[in-house]
Amino acid sequence: KNEVEQSPQNxxxxxxxxxxxxCSYSVGISALHWLQQHPGGGIVSLFMLSSGKKKxxxxxxxxxxxxxxxxxxxxxxxxxxxxVYICAVNTGNQxxxxxxxxxxxxx
Amino acid sequence: DAGITQSPRYKITETxxxxxxxxxxxxxxxxxxxxxxxxxHGLRLIYYSAAADITDKxxxxxxxxxxxxxxxxxxxxxxxxxxxxxxxYFCATRSSRVGYTFGSGTRxxxx
Numbered sequence: 001k002n003e004v005e006q007s008p009q010n011x012x013x014x015x016x017x018x019x020x021x022x023c024s025y026s027v028g029i030s031a032l033h034w035l036q037q038h039p040g041g042g043i044v045s046l047f048m049l050s051s052g053k054k055k056x057x058x059x060x061x062x063x064x065x066x067x068x069x070x071x072x073x074x075x076x077x078x079x080x081x082x083x084v085y086i087c088a089v090n091t092g093n094q095x096x097x098x099x100x101x102x103x104x105x106x107x
Numbered sequence: 108d109a110g111i112t113q114s115p116r117y118k119i120t121e122t123x124x125x126x127x128x129x130x131x132x133x134x135x136x137x138x139x140x141x142x143x144x145x146x147x148h149g150l151r152l153i154y155y156s157a158a159a160d161i162t163d164k165x166x167x168x169x170x171x172x173x174x175x176x177x178x179x180x181x182x183x184x185x186x187x188x189x190x191x192x193x194x195x196y197f198c199a200t201r202s203s204r205v206g207y208t209f210g211s212g213t214r215x216x217x218x
Binding site: 031033035042043044045047048086088090093095097098099100 | 140142147148149150151152155157163165197199201205206207208209210211212
């Protein structure tokens with residue numbers, strides 16, 4: 001069983017749509033991270049959060065500690081948002097990654 | 108330039124050879140990590156280090172050796188490369204302030 005589960009695995013959206021990617025985890029965590037990886041590219045950290053909600057531009061990340069669940073929202077999606085989005089958690093010195101959600105935004 | 112640097116970017120090596128992947132950070136982030144990324148598996152942790160001279164195994168450590176004599180460097184060595192170690196390798200640091208920062212990756216092919 002994976003400690004971090006993401007859904008959906010693959011997502012195709014039309015430009016302008018509101019997108020939600022979900023992450024559920026089974027361990028107590030110190031922090032949860034959302035990462036972005038463009039095709040053939042490096043990995044960029046989008047958010048680190050341990051409670052509540054964070055917003056950066058069109059991206060919003062929320063976390064519910066009691067439900068062990070986080071969501072990444074993208075408003076007004078754009079083709080440049082096409083990437084793999086990875087959820088990761090750490091608990092003490094243990095680190096767990098989801099397998100990622102592949103997002104394709106069609107013009 | 109400030110940041111995290113991996114070298115080489117690309118490497119082809121033969122089965123049985125020893126190869127070392129380098130990782131250097133210009134900050135003083137305590138935590139450093141080595142991950143491999145393969146299709147269908149996502150990122151898998153090989154080794155991590157919480158500080159200089161402190162290293163711990165991750166999920167897939169077999170066949171790899173790390174060291175961290177200085178805070179800024181965290182080399183990963185494949186002692187005797189195998190074809191199953193063909194992968195993209197990412198080094199990363201983590202700080203409580205900014206979270207993860209990843210290197211650009213090293214694409215290793217073992218033939």
